[in-house]
Amino acid sequence: MKAYGADLEAVYGAIYIVINPARAGAGLKIKSVEALGYGLPLVAMSEGACRLPESDRPFLMVADDAAFRAELAQSAYDYAQRQFTTET
Secondary structure, eight states: OOOTTOOHHHHHHTOSOEEEOOOSOSSOOHHHHHHHHTTOOEEEOTTTTTTSOGGGOTTEEEOOOHHHHHHHHHHHHHHHHHHSSSOO
């Protein structure tokens, strides 16, 4: 898939989720709005979710906390250790 100058409809049609790792900036993030406009769920840091009303965003997971990331990573590892052993 060609990234530079790619057909956005084709790109967005081929993916299932959008991640916006924006850590700085001002105002509404157009990439987040664009993802939502294509009907895709969004994972973003608080900055990527800036100006999207907190009470009205079931389409979004905000993940800026390093402790949350570490907890999620540990859960993933624990799951893999339980489910994908040579015994199972």
